[in-house]
Amino acid sequence: MPPLRRILAGTAVAAALAGAAVYGGLRFADSMHNDRATDPPQQAHTTKPPAPYGTLESSQYGYGTAIARAAHGDVIAYAPRHEAQRLLTIPFTITNHASKSYSYQATVTVTVTAGNTAGSTDTAFVSSDGLLPAKATMSAEATFQSLGAVPSHDINVRIIRVEKRDADGNRL
Numbered sequence: 001m002p003p004l005r006r007i008l009a010g011t012a013v014a015a016a017l018a019g020a021a022v023y024g025g026l027r028f029a030d031s032m033h034n035d036r037a038t039d040p041p042q043q044a045h046t047t048k049p050p051a052p053y054g055t056l057e058s059s060q061y062g063y064g065t066a067i068a069r070a071a072h073g074d075v076i077a078y079a080p081r082h083e084a085q086r087l088l089t090i091p092f093t094i095t096n097h098a099s100k101s102y103s104y105q106a107t108v109t110v111t112v113t114a115g116n117t118a119g120s121t122d123t124a125f126v127s128s129d130g131l132l133p134a135k136a137t138m139s140a141e142a143t144f145q146s147l148g149a150v151p152s153h154d155i156n157v158r159i160i161r162v163e164k165r166d167a168d169g170n171r172l
Contacts, residue, residue, distance in 0.1 A: 058093040061139050070159035072097070075106045075126070077159055080152045083143070088150070090157055092126050092140045100166065101131040107161040108142050114154040122146065131167060 058066075063078035078091045094104050105127040112120045124142035132138060164172045 056137055058095055058137055061091070061093055063091040063093070063139075068157050068159050070106065071104075071162040071164065074164070075104065075159055075162050077108065077157050080110075080155055080157065082152065086145065086149055088144045088152075088155070090142045090144075092142065093137055094126070094128050094132060094140055095137040096128075096132040096134055099134050101133050102128075102172070103131050103165045104128040105163045106159050109158050109160055110142075110144055111156045111158070112150050112154060113156050115150065117150065118154075 058073075058076055065079050066076045067079055068077040069075070074095050074097060076093050076095075078093075080088050080090045083089050088110075090108070090110070092106070092108075094106070096102050096104070105125060108124050108126055110122050110124070112118055122144050124144065126140045126142050128138060128140070166172065
């Protein structure tokens, strides 16, 4: 084949490939548009969606028996539970019963009441980590590493102070 014919044949093949690519791209874009124009298929929900923030009552968190309350029931401690690696975790709920948002910080003490370490006391803080909306409840926990070997019934949990602040930082 003479050189000119090779160039023309190569150009024709290149043009055909370019045309096919443009045509295919346009068809793909059109199919994407058509897919978006129709509603996606509906799926049946088999699980209940999570409750909106703060809509659970304190008793609905599944923590069991309340063992300490403070600030007119705004802060509630529940029975301690043992975790791996000698950790003792105490679950809490913090409820803002007011009509305005407030932040909370509670000081918690744990005292061993029996055994070799009777009288040992440790302190932790539990907070709302910012403003808690009006009428909302949240969960929190305090973890004590050194008390993991102590039986739960040999531990006295007390909420010794609750500090409640408004949006401006004023203590109530």
